[in-house]
Amino acid sequence: MRARGMVPSPRSVASSGAEMQELMVYGASVGSERARREADAVGFVGTANDATAPLLATERGLGTMPHALIGYAGSTVRAAQMFAAQYPAEPLTVLVDYFGREITDALAVCEAFPEQARNGELSLRIDTHGGRFVEGLDTARSYDILDRCAPAAIRTYRTEQELRWLVGTGVSAAALWHFRLALDDAGWNRVRIVASSGFSATKCKVMASASVPVDLIGTGSYLPDDWSETYATADIVRYGGDERVKVGREFLLRKPASTS
Structure with missing residues (x-):
């Protein structure tokens, strides 16, 4: 039949x-x-x-610029300049995690767009994946930051997953406080922060318990827990003849064939 x-x-x-x-x-x-x-x-x-x-x-x-634009431009600041030139009337939101230099590149973008930064017209999006810490952090430093900025968040019972969201790798509560403090210390207190990377309803609740200083949350990749194995991303890994990916995603690059 x-x-x-x-x-x-x-x-x-x-x-x-x-x-x-x-x-x-x-x-x-x-x-x-x-x-x-x-x-x-x-x-x-x-x-x-x-x-x-x-x-x-x-x-x-x-939406915001994609990681692929930064890979193409070869520089976070250059990607921001290209985006602003192409879409001058659009709000400027710049990704800062591609090269694993969230703090360094964020401050460089602020220096490149000082008027927008001072007027609260610049947003920085942090989308660090769970394979590494945000620039300048490790586990001990993450605990130290939350102990200073949101002590109640870590002075209660937490599950293993909640602790990862608070002080672990990726976009943690500690990472967001660290990011905000770095901007404020450099005089960019009006720059807005956009956070993304696995923000489920539960992760958002944990972030709220730590009073994280974010202006906007992106939830584009969130799927219900029962569908976790269907998660996928689409990364551009080659620009012309040059292979380039965001830091931590090097495993996506094609490995040379073994000669043995």
Whole structure:
């Protein structure tokens, strides 16, 4: 017997993707409205797609530069300059984790865009993956920062996962405090911080317990725990003939064939 309808056409796949996106953003908009009404929360403020933007009361999709732009430019500051030149009317949000120099590159971007930084028109997005600490941190230093900035967060029982979000690798609570302190110490106290990388509802709750100094959370890669094995990213690893990836993702580069 010949099976029919088992392989969807490209058009139906695209349609299904759009429908699922619409359902997800609609659910987010309903939840946000209730959170605002009952808990005075901000809720979701935007989505990446123009088609679903009106569900969150915005005219267009929101987003930031991709890591690939920094890989192409070869410099975080150069990528920011290229983005600003191409989209002068767009808000400037700059990724700072590609080269593993979150603090150094963040301060360099502020120096390159001093007017925007002083006027609160510059945002820095930190998206450090869980394979390494943010520049200048280790476990001991992370505990020290939280003990100084949010002591109650680490003076109570925590699960292993909660401790990783507080003082571990990647975008931890300690990392965000460390990032904010570095900006403030350099005089850039009006620069906004955007945090992303695995921000589930539970991680957000832990971050709130540490009163992390963030202005916006990106949740683009979050999937329910039961679907954790379906997580994936798409990284550009070659620019022309040059192989280049963000620090910590070197395992994606093709290894030379063994000669043995």
